[in-house]
Amino acid sequence: MTELDAIKQTKTAITRSTLVRDLKQLGLKKGMTVIVHTSMSRIGWVCGGPVTVIEALQEVLTPGGTLVMPAHSADVSDPADWENPPVPKSWIQAIYQEMPPFDPERTPTLGMGRVAETFRKFPGVKRSSHPIYSFSAWGEARDRIVSGHPLDDGLGDQSPLAQIYQLNGQVLLLGVGFGNNTSMHLGECHSNKLKMITRQSPVILNGERRWVSYRDWDYHEERFSKIGQAFEKDAQETENLKTGIIGQADSLLMSQRAIVDFTADYLRKRWAGWFR
Template structure:
């Protein structure tokens, strides 16, 4: 959506002070651990752009809290796996030879949006070391969350998602739906029904670039909207989620552990029903 279209659809200029008010109203508080997924265009015309949203989130959480965003780079991977678009197979050899190794400081995010890409380079933000499933974090538990991100099962129990789960953290969806809720992949993993596949990426090990192969889940986020709606219906009036608008964006704050556990149970039950 162009900036002109966003301005036309905006009722007011969305400012930092307005965002802070809305974030507090939805339930964000000092000291919370939260992973944020957002759509800039759904918020409305934002005075200061993504920097304003990140600053507002940090102000509410304070340094005693922890702010996390996905910093995925799915393009740092085997070109044979690429779809929408794919590339001609005669190109593969050159890609294998020349693709830069993943670098947490330099590799841009891919398809994560302006807010996540801006957050990646913010002062005091650090990024985990996974070629396709990295996360950026700021705040009190930053280092604990991003350290030792394993290559295998990059969205599993030992990933930053699993560490947010262990800390009873939250998910904040600003203008996006459950299809963008990366934490639900942890539910897929914990269901025990996730099929595993091999992937490969260029990384730097012992000072040299090399392609490494690792185990990954065959994830299915296309099912997340249906799972999310079933989650909401299963707990009417529950305190595990809250709905508000942040700027003009319909938003949800929910307990990460609740949606992860529900996703795992839902997938297990559906798998049993299909037998």
């Protein structure tokens, strides 16, 4: 979407103060820990763009809260596994030899959107060290969330997602749906239904670039929209889910623990049905 398109589709100017108002009305509060997934095009034309969205979130949370965003870089991975799109087999050896290693400071996000890419470079933000599943965080629990992110099981029980879970954090889907809800991968892990696989990425070890192998799970985020629909309908979960409008974007604020636990339970009960 071009800026002109955004202006034409926006009813009134969206500013930091209007975003702060909308976030508070949705239920975001001072001191919360929240992982945010966003779509700038759904919010509408924002005065100041992604910077304004981030500053509005920080204003509501205050430094006593914690703001987290995914900073994934799935392209820092084995080119033989790439499917969307794949590369010619004749290129793969050259990619192995030349791909830059993951660097928390320099490696850009992939497919995370403009807000997440801007956030990772913001003052006071720290990024975790996983080559494909990193997260960026700012605020009170920043170091607890991003430090010690292991290579193995990068979205599991030692990951930043697990730290948010332990902190009783929230998930804010700002203009996006459950298909973008990374926390549901932790629910997949808790279901004990996933297949273990091996991945590899280039990293810096002892000052040298090296390809390293690590254990991961065979995730299935294509299920998340259906699970999310069930979560929204479940009467027992209504107190853990709030709906509203941020700018012009339909948005959801939910308990991260609730959606993780719901996902795990849902998969345990219905796993076989996914393959019929």
